[in-house]
Amino acid sequence: MCAYDARMAIETSALGALSNDIAGTIERAAPSVVAVEARARIGASGFFIRPDLILTADHALENDDVEIVRANGVTETASIAGRDPSTDLALLRVQNPGEPLAFSSDALRVGAIVLAVARDDDGDLAATMGVLSAVGEAWRTWQGGQIDRFVRPDLSLYPRFSGSPLLDASGRAIGLNTGGLSRRQSLTVPAATIERVVAALLARGGRMARGYLGVVLQGVDGGAIVLGVEPGSPADTGGLIVGDVITAIGENAVGDADDVHAQLGTDSVGRVVVLDVRRGGVGQRLQVTVGERPERDR
Numbered sequence: 001m002c003a004y005d006a007r008m009a010i011e012t013s014a015l016g017a018l019s020n021d022i023a024g025t026i027e028r029a030a031p032s033v034v035a036v037e038a039r040a041r042i043g044a045s046g047f048f049i050r051p052d053l054i055l056t057a058d059h060a061l062e063n064d065d066v067e068i069v070r071a072n073g074v075t076e077t078a079s080i081a082g083r084d085p086s087t088d089l090a091l092l093r094v095q096n097p098g099e100p101l102a103f104s105s106d107a108l109r110v111g112a113i114v115l116a117v118a119r120d121d122d123g124d125l126a127a128t129m130g131v132l133s134a135v136g137e138a139w140r141t142w143q144g145g146q147i148d149r150f151v152r153p154d155l156s157l158y159p160r161f162s163g164s165p166l167l168d169a170s171g172r173a174i175g176l177n178t179g180g181l182s183r184r185q186s187l188t189v190p191a192a193t194i195e196r197v198v199a200a201l202l203a204r205g206g207r208m209a210r211g212y213l214g215v216v217l218q219g220v221d222g223g224a225i226v227l228g229v230e231p232g233s234p235a236d237t238g239g240l241i242v243g244d245v246i247t248a249i250g251e252n253a254v255g256d257a258d259d260v261h262a263q264l265g266t267d268s269v270g271r272v273v274v275l276d277v278r279r280g281g282v283g284q285r286l287q288v289t290v291g292e293r294p295e296r297d298r
Contacts, residue, residue, distance in 0.1 A: 021169075022115065022129065025115060025167065025169065025170070025171040026115060026117055026125070026127045026167075028171050029047075029101060029115075029117050029165065029167055029171050030071055030117065030125050031071050031098070031099045032047045032048045032098060032099045032100060032101045032165075033045060033046070033047045033071070033117050033118065033119055033125070033164065033165065034046050034047065034048075034054060034068040034069060034070055034071075034098070034119060034123075035068060035069035035118075035119035035120060035121055035122075035123055035160065036054075036056045036060055036061075036066065036067075036068055036092070036163055037066070037067040037068070037069070037075075037121060038060055038061045038062060038063070038065065038066040038067070039060050039061060039062035040062065042059075042060055042062075043060070043120070043121055043159065043160045044056055044057050044060030044160060044162045044163040044164075045117075045118040045119050045160055045161060045162070045163045045164040046068065046092060046163045046164075047101050047117075047163075047164070047165045047173065047176075048098035048099055048100040048101065049100050049101065049103075049173075049194070049198065050100050051097035051098060051099075051100060052093055052094060052095075052097055052098075053081060053091055053092070053093060053094075053100075053198075054068065054078065054091070054092040054093075054094060054098070055089065055090070055091060055092075055163070055176060055194065055198070056090050056092060056163035056176075057088050057089070057090065057162040057163035057176065057177075057178045057179075057180055058083050058084065058085050058087075058088045058089055058090040058180065059085070059088055059162070059178070059179075059180035060090075060162055060163055060180075061080065061083065061090055064079070064080055065077075066078045066079070066080060066092055068092065068094065069119060069121060069122070069123040070098070070123060071119075071123060071125070072123070073122065073123040074123075076094065076095075076096065078092040078093060078094045079092065079093045080092060080093075080206070081093040081201070081202075081206050082198075082201030082202065082205075082206035082207065083201075083206065083207070083208075084145065084197050084200075084201060084208045085143055085145075086141055086143040086144050086145030086208065086210070087141065087145035087146075087147060087181075087189055087193060087197050088141075088145075088178045088180040088181050088189065089176065089189060089193075089194060089197050089198070089201075091198065091201055091202075091206070101165055101167075101171075101172070101173040102172045102173065103172060103173050103174070103191040103194070103195065104168055104170075104172035104173070104174055104191060105174065105190065105191045105192055106168070107132075107168035107169070107172075107174050108132065108135050108149060108151060108174060108190065109132065109135065110131075110132055110133065110134065110135050111131050111132065112131060112132045112168065112169070113129065113130075113131055113168075113169050114129070114130060114131060114132055114153050114155065114166050114167060114168060114169075114174070115127060115128070115129050115166070115167040115168075115169075116128050116129075116153070116155055116157060116161055116164050116165070116166055116167070116177050117164055117165060117167065118158075118160050118161045118163075118164040119160070120160055121160075126158065126160070126161075128155045128156050128157065128158065128161070129155060130153055130154045130155025130156070131153070131154050131155075132151065132152070132153055132154070133152050133153065133154035134150065134151070134152040135149060135150065135151055135152075136149065136150030136151075137149065137150060138150075140262045140263075141181050141262070142258050142261065142262060143261060143262075144210070144211065144261050144262045144263065144264050144268075146193070147181075147189060147190070147193050148190055148192040148193045148196070149190045149192065149193075150187070151166075151174075151175055151187060151188040151189075151190050152185060152186075152187055152188070153166055153177070153186070153188055157177055157179065157186040161177055161179075161186075162177060162178050162179050162180060162186075163176060163177070163178065164176070164177045165177070166188045173191060174188070174190065174191055175188035175189050175190045175191055175193075175194065176188065176189045176194060209269045209292045209293075210264065210269070210292065210293040211263075211264025211268035211269055211290045211291075211292075211293065212233070212234065212264065212269075212290065212291040212292055212293035212294070213233065213234050213235040213240070213260070213264065213288065213290065213291070214229065214230035214232075214233020214234055214235045214236060214291070215227075215228065215229055215230070215233070215235045215240060216228035216229075217246070217257035217260055218257060219255070219256030219257050219258075220245060222245070222247060222255075222278075223245040223246050223247040223248075223254050223255070223256075223278065224245065224246045224254055224256055224257045224259065224260050225243070225244070225245045225246075226240055226241065226242055226243065226244045226245070226246065227242065228242060229241060229242060233291065234288050234289055234290060234291040235288060237288070237289070238275070238286050238287060238288030238289065239286050239288075240275070240277070240286060240288070241279070243279065243280075244277040244278070244279050244284075245277060245278040245279075246260060246275055246276070246277050247276045247277065247278060247283075248275070248276035249263045249273055249274070249275055249276075250263075250273055250274055264290060268290045269290055269291065269292045270289065270290065270292075271289070271290050272287055272288070272289050272290075273287070273288055273289075273290055274286070274287055275287075275288055
């Protein structure tokens with residue numbers, strides 16, 4: 001055998017080994033991944049994080065009627081055990097136990113090979129491979145959810161991949177894939193956020209307390225103008241009136257209404273916040289105790 005043929009044989013063998021390793025990783029994760037049917041025309045996936053709990057994307061749930069399809073094609077009902085729209089995470093509880101995936105935060109490095117595994121409505125497996133194209137600092141979603149790291153995978157997230165696990169090369173889950181946190185790109189909710197939110201949901205009966213001021217806002221130049229104040233609300237008690245323009249909350253400047261909502265996360269309930277407002281062109285500083293958003297507004 002000439003040197004060229006020998007080199008080609010080695011490279012072919014290496015590619016074959018890599019291919020087998022990837023396929024093996026997907027096959028090992030497959031029993032933990034389910035299809036989720038809970039919203040008309042929007043299918044999703046989910047994966048077991050405990051024997052009786054499945055994690056999926058919250059935006060894929062429309063009502064309490066949820067069905068899952070397992071790896072063997074069997075369809076069964078699931079109940080919603082908890083939801084946090086601000087991080088697009090939801091928990092489903094099932095009667096028949098499943099095989100949970102292990103979590104890891106070690107692979108959050110730009111360029112790391114990652115895999116996404118999903119299922120269609122018949123339970124057939126689907127997978128895609130890529131790399132982590134961006135890993136950044138903590139950020140807040142437009143609904144005020146705290147995400148521990150910005151994680152963007154460079155892979156094709158086809159329909160039904162929302163709610164699917166993002167796996168590292170060893171098959172551990174480093175996050176949940178979702179198209180529900182950004183209109184421009186699919187992102188991954190990292191394992192650290194998942195573990196924190198799941199623990200909070202289970203401790204609080206499946207719900208997250210959301211911050212609430214009781215105002216109707218609209219963005220204007222340099223802030224958010226108050227168009228309405230609910231009687232008896234925290235904003236009303238704190239002295240906000242229609243026409244006030246909120247320019248800052250604490251040390252954080254407000255550019256529009258979304259900035260206000262983003263700062264009323266789950267950690268703000270019961271906290272006294274300082275609002276900088278413009279009233280009739282004159283700056284004022286108000287103290288408001290953040291309330292808990294009523295159930296009807298969740």
